[in-house]
Amino acid sequence: MQRRKIHMLVLASGFLAGGMMFGSSNAEAGATAEMLANTCAGCHGTNGQSGGPAMPTISGMPAEYMNSIMAAFKSGERPSTIMGRIAKGYDAKETALIAKFFAKQAWKSAESAPQSKNRTLINPKLASTGGKLVKKAKCGKCHEDDGMTQDEDTPRMAGQWVDYLLFKMQDLKNEHLAIPQPKKMAKRINKLSAFELEAIAHFYASKK
Amino acid sequence: MSKLTRRSFVKLAGGAAAVGLAAGGAPAIANSHKHHVIVIGGGYGGAIAAKYIRMADSSIMVTLIEQNQYYYSCPLSNWVVAGFRNLNVQKWGYDGLKGHGVNVVHEKATKIDPVSKTVTIASGKTFKYNRLVVSPGISFRGIEGYDESATHMMPHAWKAGPQTTQLAKQLKAMKNGDPFIMVAPPNPFRCPPGPYERASLVAHYLKKHKPKSKVLILDPKDKFSKFGLFTGGWKKLYGYGTDNSMIEWVPGGEGGKVTRVDAKSMKVYTDLDEFSSSCINVIPAQKANMIAESAGLTDDSGWCPVNLETFESKLHAGVYVIGDASAANGLPKSGYAANSEGKVCAAAVVASLRGKPVPTPSYVNTCYSMISPDYGISVAAVYKFDPAKPEKVHSVSGGLSPSDAPDFIRKQEAMYNESWYQSIMSDTFG
Numbered sequence: 001m002q003r004r005k006i007h008m009l010v011l012a013s014g015f016l017a018g019g020m021m022f023g024s025s026n027a028e029a030g031a032t033a034e035m036l037a038n039t040c041a042g043c044h045g046t047n048g049q050s051g052g053p054a055m056p057t058i059s060g061m062p063a064e065y066m067n068s069i070m071a072a073f074k075s076g077e078r079p080s081t082i083m084g085r086i087a088k089g090y091d092a093k094e095t096a097l098i099a100k101f102f103a104k105q106a107w108k109s110a111e112s113a114p115q116s117k118n119r120t121l122i123n124p125k126l127a128s129t130g131g132k133l134v135k136k137a138k139c140g141k142c143h144e145d146d147g148m149t150q151d152e153d154t155p156r157m158a159g160q161w162v163d164y165l166l167f168k169m170q171d172l173k174n175e176h177l178a179i180p181q182p183k184k185m186a187k188r189i190n191k192l193s194a195f196e197l198e199a200i201a202h203f204y205a206s207k208k
Numbered sequence: 209m210s211k212l213t214r215r216s217f218v219k220l221a222g223g224a225a226a227v228g229l230a231a232g233g234a235p236a237i238a239n240s241h242k243h244h245v246i247v248i249g250g251g252y253g254g255a256i257a258a259k260y261i262r263m264a265d266s267s268i269m270v271t272l273i274e275q276n277q278y279y280y281s282c283p284l285s286n287w288v289v290a291g292f293r294n295l296n297v298q299k300w301g302y303d304g305l306k307g308h309g310v311n312v313v314h315e316k317a318t319k320i321d322p323v324s325k326t327v328t329i330a331s332g333k334t335f336k337y338n339r340l341v342v343s344p345g346i347s348f349r350g351i352e353g354y355d356e357s358a359t360h361m362m363p364h365a366w367k368a369g370p371q372t373t374q375l376a377k378q379l380k381a382m383k384n385g386d387p388f389i390m391v392a393p394p395n396p397f398r399c400p401p402g403p404y405e406r407a408s409l410v411a412h413y414l415k416k417h418k419p420k421s422k423v424l425i426l427d428p429k430d431k432f433s434k435f436g437l438f439t440g441g442w443k444k445l446y447g448y449g450t451d452n453s454m455i456e457w458v459p460g461g462e463g464g465k466v467t468r469v470d471a472k473s474m475k476v477y478t479d480l481d482e483f484s485s486s487c488i489n490v491i492p493a494q495k496a497n498m499i500a501e502s503a504g505l506t507d508d509s510g511w512c513p514v515n516l517e518t519f520e521s522k523l524h525a526g527v528y529v530i531g532d533a534s535a536a537n538g539l540p541k542s543g544y545a546a547n548s549e550g551k552v553c554a555a556a557v558v559a560s561l562r563g564k565p566v567p568t569p570s571y572v573n574t575c576y577s578m579i580s581p582d583y584g585i586s587v588a589a590v591y592k593f594d595p596a597k598p599e600k601v602h603s604v605s606g607g608l609s610p611s612d613a614p615d616f617i618r619k620q621e622a623m624y625n626e627s628w629y630q631s632i633m634s635d636t637f638g
């Protein structure tokens with residue numbers, strides 16, 4: 001025990017000396033949270049505030065939730081078109097830094113992405129129909145406060161993109177994809193028609 | 209007592225400074241202490257570098273020199289060529305960057321002097337910089353016969369804007385039965401999957417509107433990016449490999465290399481053959497944009513050698529080259545790579561102005577391509593820099609879309625492609 005500690009100390013100072021010898025390089029320190037997280041912005045937008053209707057906004061996502069999702073993308077437990085390939089590029093320490101970075105960013109609702117073109121606008125009539133459906137299906141048991149609340153295992157849905165929410169629910173329903181989800185939610189979502197899913201997407205998107 | 213005195217002293221001093229600023233003209237005082245970074249080129253690389261420098265440190269003055277009032281994005285412009293997207297969706301302005309405090313100057317940069325650290329613009333005005341970021345994109349190398357006037361008759365459409373519209377028009381006007389001829393470029397060039405995405409989408413258009421026509425790709429290369437995915441998609445959708453294929457690809461090894469074009473007679477020549485049509489898309493060989501070359505930032509390859517940890521030029525200190533113009537070994541010449549390089553470069557520029565060590569970089573690239581409007585594919589990678597092997601960034605993960613993906617996954621990737629575009633544009637211009 002004692003010996004190991006001393007050994008580590010020596011190693012650590014060795015690294016320090018190395019760093020000083022190479023002068024300007026900082027490679028051993030590893031990339032900062034910001035540097036790592038900025039690589040995601042090409043798809044998820046600056047600071048995770050997405051500009052594209054099928055790409056989820058991930059700013060403000062609780063770090064625990066992001067860590068577990070990234071691990072599931074990496075292992076393949078959670079199917080994805082592209083996130084599996086991306087998530088494998090970051091080790092657990094880097095992923096934790098990224099998750100912490102996004103957790104600190106303010107959520108901005110999709111409606112406020114001013115630059116975006118080609119998105120589905122919120123239809124108030126559909127949204128109000130969706131509100132009734134959500135109440136009937138008791139989605140609020142887990143997605144509290146009209147989808148505003150998020151925690152270590154439930155994502156925020158209020159103010160997310162209409163298009164993303166709709167695609168995501170279609171995916172959740174798609175048995176080929178077998179997306180891991182609570183049984184109680186699967187049961188509820190499977191009963192909903194395509195039109196009802198659309199209305200629900202408009203409902204959650206309309207909440208800010 | 210002593211504490212009190214000190215506090216009121218600070219207050220007084222603060223007050224005096226505030227009065228001084230108000231009376232003496234704030235900008236002059238502020239500027240004399242500010243670092244000035246100039247960015248040349250407001251595209252995928254330059255706009256991001258300008259924005260992220262300001263986001264990291266708003267005390268740095270950033271001036272972006274961009275020759276055009278509006279930027280037209282090449283990514284997704286192949287959809288415009290094939291007639292299912294409006295060029296307006298490709299158009300972006302610079303108000304977002306101004307909102308981040310970037311000074312935008314809409315003029316052409318005509319001269320870079322890395323010794324006196326100055327940039328001159330077309331009107332003759334000269335700016336001094338502490339650091340310069342150059343992201344001007346590409347220029348073309350010649351093909352015999354492909355002069356300025358030929359570019360109007362045989363558009364390249366490899367810089368988006370009027371060229372894109374021109375090619376779309378010619379495709380629409382083309383007679384049913386004529387071939388769409390594409391002259392593909394040799395490596396390395398902007399957007400490695402780009403020509404093959406264009407060929408796919410033109411084939412999609414022809415299938416619907418001019419079923420007697422086909423796409424003929426004359427290529428100096430024997431292989432290209434996402435080869436298996438493209439040819440797989442072509443087999444599925446366009447009869448590739450059969451006698452009725454809507455796409456014919458002639459590789460270099462089979463005489464695909466075009467050596468000369470004649471715009472007046474609308475003909476292109478290979479060593480053995482000649483081909484003609486009313487619609488010919490010539491994508492010439494490429495090199496770093498002229499402004500980089502004239503500043504002495506390029507080497508014999510025609511591209512700009514850079515330190516991949518910072519994107520600082522290996523030829524001129526204090527000048528950074530990002531985007532297509534740089535020889536960023538390991539990274540493709542793509543919009544996503546330019547975005548990633550812009551961020552690595554921004555962090556390096558800020559650190560160097562503060563006298564801090566070089567930040568450890570992290571890079572990503574993703575290129576989506578379309579084989580039809582409902583059929584998307586992608587290649588993605590995460591990269592790291594290894595100081596022991598500084599000549600190339602190496603990928604730590606990534607790869608291609610699976611070759612056996614079901615149709616609904618292809619459709620999802622097609623949707624994600626458009627959303628990727630909206631997101632990266634909001635990152636760039638928002």
Ligand SMILES: Cc1cc2nc3c(=O)[nH]c(=O)nc-3n(C[C@H](O)[C@H](O)[C@H](O)COP(=O)(O)OP(=O)(O)OC[C@H]3O[C@@H](n4cnc5c(N)ncnc54)[C@H](O)[C@@H]3O)c2cc1C
Pocket residue numbers: 248249250251252253254273274275276279281282283284285286315316317318343344345346365366367398399402497499530531532533541542543544545546574575576577
């Ligand atoms: C058809 C096509 C499809 C593509 N699709 C994709 C895709 O799907 N995904 C992807 O990631 N990439 C794609 N690309 C590649 C992408 O367009 C480029 O890699 C990217 O634009 C490179 O960015 P850049 O900053 O180097 O150059 P650019 O984006 O070209 O920006 C250069 C800017 O500099 C300005 N400039 C040049 N010289 C001067 C000067 N002297 N003074 C002032 N301003 C100047 C220009 O006006 C321009 O605005 C595609 C390219 C093409 C042609």
